[in-house]
Amino acid sequence: GAVVSQHPSWVICKSGTSVKIECRSLDFQATTMFWYRQFPKQSLMLMATSNEGSKATYEQGVEKDKFLINHASLTLSTLTVTSAHPEDSSFYICSARDPQGGMNTEAFFGQGTRLTVV
Amino acid sequence: RKEVEQDPGPFNVPEGATVAFNCTYSNSASQSFFWYRQDCRKEPKLLMSVYSSGNEDGRFTAQLNRASQYISLLIRDSKLSDSATYLCVVTPEGSTLGRLYFGRGTQLTVWP
Numbered sequence: 317g318a319v320v321s322q323h324p325s326w327v328i329c330k331s332g333t334s335v336k337i338e339c340r341s342l343d344f345q346a347t348t349m350f351w352y353r354q355f356p357k358q359s360l361m362l363m364a365t366s367n368e369g370s371k372a373t374y375e376q377g378v379e380k381d382k383f384l385i386n387h388a389s390l391t392l393s394t395l396t397v398t399s400a401h402p403e404d405s406s407f408y409i410c411s412a413r414d415p416q417g418g419m420n421t422e423a424f425f426g427q428g429t430r431l432t433v434v
Numbered sequence: 435r436k437e438v439e440q441d442p443g444p445f446n447v448p449e450g451a452t453v454a455f456n457c458t459y460s461n462s463a464s465q466s467f468f469w470y471r472q473d474c475r476k477e478p479k480l481l482m483s484v485y486s487s488g489n490e491d492g493r494f495t496a497q498l499n500r501a502s503q504y505i506s507l508l509i510r511d512s513k514l515s516d517s518a519t520y521l522c523v524v525t526p527e528g529s530t531l532g533r534l535y536f537g538r539g540t541q542l543t544v545w546p
Contacts, residue, residue: 322477350533350534358538359521359536359537359538359539360478360521360536362533362534365533407475409477409478411534422468422480422483423468423480423523423534425477425478425479426477427476427477428475428476428477430475
């Protein structure tokens with residue numbers, strides 16, 4: 317089946333540095349990918365919709381200048397957390413659905429990235 | 435009001451028990467419905483889609499009531515390996531490749 321791969325699976329960084337997370341669709345072309353954030357014991361919250369070849373669409377309350385999204389190809393979207401702070405520590409996860417699959421197609425998730433900012 | 439509301443749990447049941455989770459959604463025009471399973475510190479994985487006529491997959495039965503905007507998941511003969519968080523997921527109208535709305539998740543622990 318379709319697979320989405322996310323890298324890295326975990327990262328620890330110093331406060332003020334930037335972290336890039338990659339999300340790849342391995343056997344289908346994803347014109348749209350989604351970035352979520354999940355805090356402990358909370359649900360997945362959509363941060364932004366990544367659109368290949370155009371600007372990402374951010375959810376209300378998500379700073380676009382802090383969470384930079386680039387979707388330069390049909391199989392790769394990146395999320396860069398700029399000037400990370402401890403409150404950005406969270407589980408970040410991407411997802412995509414195969415456009416050939418139709419309305420009930422499964423959403424595939426990357427493995428997630430656990431970010432810890434110290 | 436949240437798009438998807440779920441039983442918060444946690445549910446703690448013995449092996450072999452039957453357990454049911456409920457979920458309601460706010461958008462009556464929602465198109466697609468799913469149950470996902472998420473293990474601790476892992477990504478969600480599809481458990482089953484939910485169809486209007488209801489559907490069954492082994493020990494798992496999903497039901498959809500569009501009139502009440504209600505979705506359920508029944509797990510029979512619970513196994514230790516069923517311990518996880520179960521996420522109710524809804525796709526809004528006109529959103530073939532669009533966003534998914536997640537419930538908060540219901541935590542299930544099956545004990546021996």
